[in-house]
Amino acid sequence: MRDRQPLVFWTGFAIIVALLIASPLVLPPFWARFVTEILIWGLLAMSSDILIGYTGMVSFGHSAFFGLGMYGAAFVLLETKPPSLWAALAAGLLAAAAAAAFVAYFSTRLREIYFAITTLIFSQIFYIVIFTWTELTGGENGLTFSRPALAIPGLFSLRFTPMVLHWFVLAIVVLSYLLLRRITQSPFGMVLQSIRENEARTRAIGYPIERYKMVAVMLSGLFAGLAGVLYALQNQFAAPNFVFFVLSGEVVIYNVIGGIGTLVGPILGAAFFLLLREGLSRFFTEYYLIPVGLMFIAMVIFMPQGLLGFARRWLNR
Amino acid sequence: MQWLHAVPWDLLLIQTINGIVTGMILALVASGLTLIFGIMDVVNFAHGEFLMLGAYIAVLTIVATHNFWLALIIASLGTGLIGALVYVTTLRPLLGRDPLTTILATFGVSLVLQNYALWQFGPVARKIPEPFSGSITLFHLDYSLYRLMIAGLSAAIIGGFWLFLKFGTWGIWIRATTQDRIMAQAMGIPVPWVLAGVFAIGSAMAGASGVLFGPLVGVDHAMGFDWILRAFIVVVVGGMGSLGGSVLAAIFISLLEAYSSLWVSPAQAGIISFVVLILTLLFRPTGLFVATPK
Helix, strand or coil, X not given: CCCHHHHHHHHHXXXXXXXXXXXXXXXXXXXXXXXXXXXXXXXXXXXXXHHHHHHCCCCCCHHHHHHHXXXXXXHHHHHCCCCCHHHHHHHHHHHHHHHHHHHHHHHCCCCHHHHHHHHHHHHHHHHHHHHHCHHHHCHHHCEECCCCCEEECCCEEECCCXXXXXXXXXXXXXXHHHHHHHHHHCHHHHHHHHHHHCHHHHHHXXXXXXXXXXXXXXXXXXXXXXXHHHHHHHHCEECHHHHCHHHHHHXXXXXXXXXXXXXXXXXXXXXXXXXXXXXXXXXXXXXHHHHHHHHHHHHHHHCCCCCCHHXXXXXXX | CHHHHHCCHHHHHXXXXXXXXHHHHHHHHHHHHHHHHHHHCCCCCXXXXXXXXXXXXXXXXXXXXXXXXXXXXXXXXXXXXXXHHHHHHHHHHHCCCCHHHHHHHHHHHHHHHHHHHHHHHCCCCECCCCCCCCEEEECCEEEEHHHHHHHHHHHHHHHHHHHHHHHCHHHHHHHHXXXXXXXXXXXXXXXXXXXXXXXXXXXHHHHHHHHHHCCCCCECCCHHHHHHHHHHHHHHHHCCCCHHHHHHHHHHHHHHHHHHCCCCCHHHHHHHHHHHHHHHHHHCCCCCCCCCCC
């Protein structure tokens, strides 16, 4: 039996990926775009899961990393001629990594609860800077730019149609998932999980906790920045709203709904939340957050494992 | 000595008073937060929403009765009651679980309350009229009496609360519960009621500060967020769970912001508090205004 479980896992994985590859071919444009968005938000939620689910630190500052990835990509696309996708990607990741290093250095000095608060405060610093530095960031209006081509110089060049974009996003999200899964199963990931289970004991064994936490925050920030770059590519603008703390809160909601510590749970949580918002906003218009909030509280109290919590051990095998 | 003349002394004086006034309100908000944290290990994300609810209850009461002081009392009682309800329904089931879950739960509460207010009262800011409009003259500058009264009243509430903790029966119960919850229970202290009471008192303090501050700015559904963020900074800088530390840190940060807003825009002056926070985290992560832990 035990030998067959990885087979089941990879079969399921292949089926889901195949469905996602086929989705823009069969779905109407609105829903095809919706699926792409879910993948991007799912990547962001997955990056946050490294902290919440695997290291036991709740980050309320992921909007900062996401936003910096977005603005980093936006600058490069606006400044370079012709705009290069790979330069934008690199710039977005660099900006997010720098922000993550900054936040990690200060906030990992604090115990768990203070960590949540300081990440929130730090993300607000970035928000204020981006909001007030109008010459560079466009302030409240944000930045608008056009999509670069998906090209490798000398080999090929493709225009980003919605379909190509979907496959590009899907490829990056799937690769990120495989990479993150590998990382959480590596010795490094094991140390993170042991920090979550018992910080004092992990320290006593001799692991430099602070350094591990810092790397975890930076890793998480890097993937959040990647999600930001993808979102910038999809929507062709960067706006300060995406750096605001509400987004970080939504990311935490995705995680709790989907099931922390599973990597795929947060993606499912994002899908569930976005579908719920789509459905509820027909009845509640902009007040959909009231029922969503009530449901969230109920899940924290009665179902802390989330939708996929029951499969947590199996998914991490 | 040329530079002495370049300093705008009269503005500096006004900003000192301004800083102390906002500092006292901030201290009132932060002391409720630090109280709830110190005693219950709950980081209350919804604290700013209680402030906002207090302000809205006051708006409704003033429309009905035209009496500011009655509104202040009703708003405090009302937010205290709502606080107790929130505690019993969402936080009591989480007792004994990871403190991180309380952040998540109160975050949910904050979402619900904020959007409920948006739904009920709409996005347009309401006004609370000042209860009196006199001003006093300080070195040929006029200063609103109401602002001074806010500072005095906040100080009185914090001071009264401190006396209550020190000498009141419930205050002594609260301190006993902080020190050792199980022992307190064994001595016959009704610990569940004490915890609910603490949450109610903290919420009532937030509600009262919302009413007091209402006349200075508009009342809208998002007003809580600005305050909760600054209150969190104050609580971290002052040392989590320390009442005196929070009060000092609140005044310290507000004074710095007030002075710096003489030279930069208010939005940029807000960055000052972040800088203070970063420096605190770098050099004294336990808090600026508490004794060095052994």
